[in-house]
Amino acid sequence: MSETQLNTLQPAEGSKRARRRVGRGIGSGFGKTAGRGHKGQKSRTGGFHKVGFEGGQMPLQRRLPKRGFTAMNQHLSAEIRLSDLQRLPVDEIDVQVLKQAGIVGQAVRYAKVIKSGELSRKVILKGIAATAGAKAAIEAAGGSLA
Incomplete structure (x- = not known):
């Protein structure tokens, strides 16, 4: 049973390679210009430019x-479902009630009810808009929009 120990771990054969040492003489194959060619911006120390540079x-x-x-005002308005209204314990609902219940964020100023979910109880909306379908559903349950 050959169990590998932490002190005997080694990288896989051929996965590591010695780094290229440039500018170390003719015999290395990267002497003199060190693989940078002759002259020009890219041959010089610090001679690189920003990404997207197109030569001027x-x-x-x-x-x-x-x-x-x-x-800037995208977080000032919020959408509310009919199912959210169904869960609220109060009958008269305005933006402040929605904030206290945690349905909308504290920065919200305007709210609009959309027809999503069911509403089976009477609610009175104050200062809250509603889509045509949501308005019909609220009125069908005996509620109103003030």
Whole structure:
């Protein structure tokens, strides 16, 4: 039974290779210019440029037009399901009630009810919008939108 010990671990045969030592004489095959060729920016120490540099030509990322943006008010509004309204213990619902129940975030200012889930009890919405389908479902359950 040959159990491998931590002190006998070795990399697989052929998986490791000695690093190339450049600029160490003719016999190495990488003497004199050390594989960098003759002259030019890439032959010199520190002679590299930033990613996307095109030799002074206007780079692609600056030639293309800017598109799109991130709306600052995207987190100010929230969607609420009918099933969320069903779980709430109160009948009169506004944005503050939704915040206290943890259904919407604290930064939310506007809420809209969408027709998703079931509503079987009477609720009165104050300052909350609703889609046409959600409004019909709320009114069918005896509720209203104020």
